[in-house]
Amino acid sequence: MLQIRPAKTSDVKAIRELVDAYAAPGQMLAKETVTLFESVQEFTVAEIDGVIVGCGALHILWEDLAEVRTVAVKEELHRQGIGHQILQRIIERAREIGVSRIFCLTFQTQFFGKHGFQEIEGTPVAADVYQELLRSYDAGTAEFLDLESVKPNTLGNTRMLLTL
Numbered sequence: 001m002l003q004i005r006p007a008k009t010s011d012v013k014a015i016r017e018l019v020d021a022y023a024a025p026g027q028m029l030a031k032e033t034v035t036l037f038e039s040v041q042e043f044t045v046a047e048i049d050g051v052i053v054g055c056g057a058l059h060i061l062w063e064d065l066a067e068v069r070t071v072a073v074k075e076e077l078h079r080q081g082i083g084h085q086i087l088q089r090i091i092e093r094a095r096e097i098g099v100s101r102i103f104c105l106t107f108q109t110q111f112f113g114k115h116g117f118q119e120i121e122g123t124p125v126a127a128d129v130y131q132e133l134l135r136s137y138d139a140g141t142a143e144f145l146d147l148e149s150v151k152p153n154t155l156g157n158t159r160m161l162l163t164l
Contacts, residue, residue, distance in 0.1 A: 001048070001049070002046060002047070002048050002082065002085070003046070003047045003048075004044060004045075004046055004047075004085050004086060004089050005044070005045060005047065006041075006043070006044060006045075007040050007041075007043035007044065007045045007055065008040070009037065009040055011040070011043070011045050011052050011055075012033065012036045012037055012040060014045075014051075014052035014055075015036055015040075015043060015045070015052065015055045015070075016031075016033055016036060018052070018054070018055055018070075018072040018073075018074070019031050019036070019055075019070060019072065021072070021074075021075070022072050027107060028070065028072065031070065039057060039059065042057040042058055042059050042069070043055055043056070043057045043070070044056050044057070044058075044086055044089045044090055044093070045086075046073065046082045046085065046086055053073060053074045053077050053082060054071075054072060054073035054074065054077070054082045054083060054086050055070060055071070055072055055086065056068060056069070056070060056071035056072070056083075056086040056087060056089075056090050057069040057070045057071075057090070058090045058093050058094055058099075058102075060097075060099065061103070063098075064098075064099060064100045064101055065099065065100075065101050065102075065103065066094050066099040066101075066102050066103070067102070067103045067104060067105075068087065068090055068102055068103070068104040068112075069104075071083060071086060071087060071090075071104075071106075071108075073086070083111065084111075084114070084115075087111075087112075087115055088115070090102075091115065091162070091164070094164060095164055099164065100163065100164050101161055101162065101163050101164065102117075102161070102162045102164065103159070103160070103161050103162075104117060104159075104160050104161075104162075105157045105158070105159055105160075106157050106158055106160060107157050107158070109158050109160065112160050112162075113160075115162065116162050116163075117160040117161060117162040118160060118161060118162070119158055119159065119160055120159050120160060120161045121159075
């Protein structure tokens, strides 16, 4: 039976395996294990019979803005609605904590589009917020800001935004 729940530190090994499966062919940015532990509280996982089969994270960027990161489902379980349930829970969590916009960088535009995400150009934040976000050390924030410094590290994916 499928369960969607917050991640635990004991899930990091399985999250690591999911990330590695997608990072190797260039479909997702690789993440260090220490980064996964540092951000475990951001993750939602999908579990079937005690086995983690999917994950996704919600990373707060600003008062009203967050990023969906690291959405992955075991390849053999694609098209069974698991990714949709993970993303739905992430969107619910964003609403619960007061976020009104969710950003993502993805190759899966159709998947995110089904949830209301739309392709964007530019950076949809006020100039003062932009200046504050420039102070972040987070690579995802730099990608959101579309900074030239991260261009060589991007995968060529699409920037999308959902307004809640």
